[in-house]
């Protein structure tokens with residue numbers, strides 16, 4: 350990441366908490382408003398609105414509307430970081446239903462489920478049916494495409510979409526584009542849109558006038574936040590080049606379970622909290638896994654994003670609202686000061702014992718050991734010790750595990766000499782290597 354980009358990243362809710370002033374000066378207006386903080390973004394006229402008080406002086410103009418972003422519900426997750434993710438999703442929906450001005454629609458930016466199970470999708474469906482906003486737009490997270498190449502997700506949540514689930518729609522003069530950057534991820538890489546989707550995007554935007562406000566939404570951030578944890582998209586620059594000519598572009602993402610935002614020219618980027626569990630700030634923990642916070646504070650780090658569009662300003666005011674409490678809590682490191690840079694393939698190869706078995710643990714988003722050398726005929730066992738699922742996928746297509754939940758194992762017997770690189774298809778930055786000798 351360039352220094353310039355680094356400069357414009359505003360990531361610190363903590364900073365905002367301390368004195369209400371964003372140190373990097375990109376927030377034009379900020380106000381505490383009972384349940385949330387009001388942020389007004391980007392060039393043009395600043396727009397502010399007090400969340401939870403219908404006191405917006407622009408309210409009521411024709412064309413004004415509100416929509417809400419929720420993200421990362423992870424229905425099916427049941428570990429200590431949040432044993433009841435269905436309840437916290439329900440709280441988010443209740444909160445949306447209680448908004449004084451009902452949103453025109455809801456956008457869910459992915460990771461609906463934890464393991465792509467039909468029962469998880471069912472539960473999500475049930476809870477969302479209770480939303481008074483009947484229109485909900487989805488994009489998939491990597492957790493929603495764990496089996497059947499995401500077929501089930503597509504059938505249920507993205508009917509009529511293109512490719513792996515991308516689409517666009519217009520609403521009251523704005524153009525919205527849902528993008529998929531979690532399909533067909535490559536070993537060692539970040540999120541990826543892929544050639545076909547990029548071509549479609551270019552074509553989709555071509556006929557729009559430059560004055561049309563554009564909203565792009567996708568699961569993994571379309572800006573590089575922290576590549577060591579896979580928090581970025583390899584080909585997002587290309588996608589963003591297609592929106593350069595537009596006067597107002599808003600990019601909404603999930604995946605990282607915390608609020609971050611930056612503004613670059615006329616493009617404002619924003620990530621949302623999760624309705625399920627928080628994740629640590631980049632580099633403050635050994636890995637990006639679920640962060641356990643005291644139970645009475647959990648709802649303060651979960652939330653919804655309420656986006657208010659006002660015609661005159663051509664800006665989108667984004668409000669992040671924690672599910673409980675009056676202000677977002679400041680949480681720092683979730684554990685130890687371990688280095689965040691994880692090079693899965695570093696370190697000398699380890700020779701497996703001669704009993705033709707080899708064990709690899711998955712811990713803190715790392716295959717350990719990352720490289721093993723075994724004799725032909727050895728059975729290798731991978732065990733997932735994280736409370737987030739992972740997979741073991743051969744980079745050469747020679748083996749492919751199902752999603753491994755906590756403590757689940759995958760075994761493969763290597764019968765031919767050679768080198769076998771592999772990775773986790775959910776977290777492609779996680780890589781490993783098995784070397785088989787005769």
Ligand SMILES: [Cu+2]
Nearest residue numbers: 739773775776
């Ligand atoms: Cu993984």
